[in-house]
Amino acid sequence: MKKSVLIIGSGIGGLSTALRLLSKGYDVKVYEKEKMIGGKTNQLVHPPFTFDLTASILMNREVYEEVFHDANLDYKDFIEFIKVDPTYRSFYPDGTFYDFTRDLVSLIKTLESISTEDAIGYMKFLSEVYERYIIANDHFLHQSFENAMDFFKPSSLINASKTKAFSTSHQLISEYIKDEKLQEFLSYQSLYVGISPYEGPSIYTLVPVISQLYGLWHLKGGMYSFIKALEKAIYSFGGVIETNFSVNEIIISNGKAIGIKSTKNETIFADIIISNADFPYTMDTLLKSDTHKGKYKTSKLVDLKYTCSTFIIYLGLKKKYPQLSVHNLYLNVDFKKNIDSAFTGHLPTNPSLYIYCPTRVDNSMIASDGECISIVARVPNLFFRNIAWNEKTIKFMRNNILSALKNISGLEDIEEDIIYENYLTPQNLKDSFNAYGGAAFGLSPTLTQTNYFRPHFMSSYVKNLYFVGSSVHPGPGVSIVLLSSKLVVQEILRNDS
Numbered sequence: 001m002k003k004s005v006l007i008i009g010s011g012i013g014g015l016s017t018a019l020r021l022l023s024k025g026y027d028v029k030v031y032e033k034e035k036m037i038g039g040k041t042n043q044l045v046h047p048p049f050t051f052d053l054t055a056s057i058l059m060n061r062e063v064y065e066e067v068f069h070d071a072n073l074d075y076k077d078f079i080e081f082i083k084v085d086p087t088y089r090s091f092y093p094d095g096t097f098y099d100f101t102r103d104l105v106s107l108i109k110t111l112e113s114i115s116t117e118d119a120i121g122y123m124k125f126l127s128e129v130y131e132r133y134i135i136a137n138d139h140f141l142h143q144s145f146e147n148a149m150d151f152f153k154p155s156s157l158i159n160a161s162k163t164k165a166f167s168t169s170h171q172l173i174s175e176y177i178k179d180e181k182l183q184e185f186l187s188y189q190s191l192y193v194g195i196s197p198y199e200g201p202s203i204y205t206l207v208p209v210i211s212q213l214y215g216l217w218h219l220k221g222g223m224y225s226f227i228k229a230l231e232k233a234i235y236s237f238g239g240v241i242e243t244n245f246s247v248n249e250i251i252i253s254n255g256k257a258i259g260i261k262s263t264k265n266e267t268i269f270a271d272i273i274i275s276n277a278d279f280p281y282t283m284d285t286l287l288k289s290d291t292h293k294g295k296y297k298t299s300k301l302v303d304l305k306y307t308c309s310t311f312i313i314y315l316g317l318k319k320k321y322p323q324l325s326v327h328n329l330y331l332n333v334d335f336k337k338n339i340d341s342a343f344t345g346h347l348p349t350n351p352s353l354y355i356y357c358p359t360r361v362d363n364s365m366i367a368s369d370g371e372c373i374s375i376v377a378r379v380p381n382l383f384f385r386n387i388a389w390n391e392k393t394i395k396f397m398r399n400n401i402l403s404a405l406k407n408i409s410g411l412e413d414i415e416e417d418i419i420y421e422n423y424l425t426p427q428n429l430k431d432s433f434n435a436y437g438g439a440a441f442g443l444s445p446t447l448t449q450t451n452y453f454r455p456h457f458m459s460s461y462v463k464n465l466y467f468v469g470s471s472v473h474p475g476p477g478v479s480i481v482l483l484s485s486k487l488v489v490q491e492i493l494r495n496d497s
């Protein structure tokens with residue numbers, strides 16, 4: 001008989017795990033607290049504008065294809081990739097900007113316009129980090145590390161040392177690159193996992209390096225089209241997704257997970273329970289007894305390290321802005337001070353920004369002659385209790401962001417073209433998706449919270465209970481969560497064989 005699986009949460013992790021298990025013959029049901037599926041990878045629609053709520057940068061395209069391949073489906077029947085080139089346009093307060101193209105000839109021209117020393121440094125930096133990436137990919141990202149010996153065996157420890165993760169991202173970057181603007185361009189991207197480039201391990205320099213070497217992509221319709229594609233594929237296998245269903249408890253009997261209870265007291269039973277809800281939230285709220293939590297007891301959760309959060313403004317504009325590319329950075333004055341503020345409990349006064357303008361390449365996200373842009377700034381998570389996300393705070397952030405934006409040549413009058421405006425705060429991430437402490441990327445992927453030291457896929461204390469998502473191994477980001485789904489499914493299949 002088919003084994004039944006119940007998944008709490010319809011984020012990337014929940015949906016991709018559902019599809020993989022359905023294709024292996026499991027009977028799968030997904031329960032989501034929100035009205036819309038997708039979790040943080042969500043969509044904001046306000047005709048004629050369509051915005052991706054959070055994730056927008058698509059790296060490692062083959063990992064997206066692989067989910068369909070693993071389910072014996074052809075990804076081309078579900079999603080359409082659009083090449084993004086330049087991968088980035090980075091703007092600076094002095095009015096300069098650089099395009100980072102996929103094409104080596106124009107890239108080298110950009111770099112040489114900075115200095116030949118930095119052009120050589122950039123190439124050496126790519127090669128150094130590429131080597132580390134190959135090691136990380138071969139030995140860490142695709143390992144489940146359920147077993148201590150998988151990590152502590154000599155070959156793993158030798159490979160870990162080869163990734164030379166002990167310096168910070170910024171230290172490694174400045175070893176190769178002298179120009180401050182170029183340093184900031186690379187450092188900012190290490191922030192995509194929610195960790196400071198001045199404190200986090202240098203392994204996260206692989207973010208800008210993968211983008212440069214393998215390119216970035218856009219999905220037609222935006223990142224949310226991947227969620228819609230997973231939903232369609234799940235239904236094609238007879239899977240069930242129920243929305244507006246908030247789980248209150250994972251039911252445990254004799255050390256075994258046997259079902260879930262909703263906030264309205266409905267109970268549903270299954271052979272296997274998987275929580276895609278943020279791991280620390282699952283420990284804090286969905287498991288009711290400390291005996292089932294191991295080292296992640298509620299009182300211990302505050303001792304863990306969490307990523308920073310984000311504040312986002314969504315703007316629907318009435319005219320086109322060809323000055324912008326799809327992915328843009330505005331690297332502001334006092335770069336370090338303003339980045340540090342997100343990790344020390346302060347709001348940035350001169351925020352550096354990531355500006356996403358998908359309508360540069362995708363008309364399906366706009367039904368008018370305007371533009372949709374989302375502007376993201378790093379801010380403290382909710383563990384810093386000194387900041388309340390009220391109207392005053394939102395106004396402060398909004399005004400600082402808009403005055404930074406207006407420094408970009410051609411965007412001076414942007415405020416006059418706004419016909420729709422909305423915001424996403426750390427509090428919204430917590431309230432809508434149960435992101436623990438409003439941390440945008442979950443548990444921080446520091447050295448002491450990575451690989452074997454990050455929460456595992458399988459509970460050691462409760463049989464038949466599994467976890468998938470940003471706060472478990474290997475870490476945050478859509479493509480990395482997709483790897484987490486692949487690994488948890490491998491674990492389930494192994495335990496069932």
Ligand SMILES: Cc1cc2nc3c(=O)[nH]c(=O)nc-3n(C[C@H](O)[C@H](O)[C@H](O)COP(=O)(O)OP(=O)(O)OC[C@H]3O[C@@H](n4cnc5c(N)ncnc54)[C@H](O)[C@@H]3O)c2cc1C
Pocket residue numbers: 008009010011012013014031032033034037038039040041053054055056057058059245246247248276277278310312376432433434440441468469470471476477478479481
């Ligand atoms: C601002 C921002 C920008 C980002 N940009 C990028 C990017 O450009 N590229 C990239 O690759 N990644 C990006 N990311 C990261 C990426 O969005 C996440 O890593 C990914 O979406 C997380 O997926 P998940 O499955 O782990 O969890 P989630 O998306 O958090 O899904 C968990 C789901 O569980 C549901 N849930 C929680 N509690 C319950 C309950 N009690 N009952 C029922 N359901 C429940 C939630 O509502 C949610 O739907 C970004 C993240 C943020 C916040």
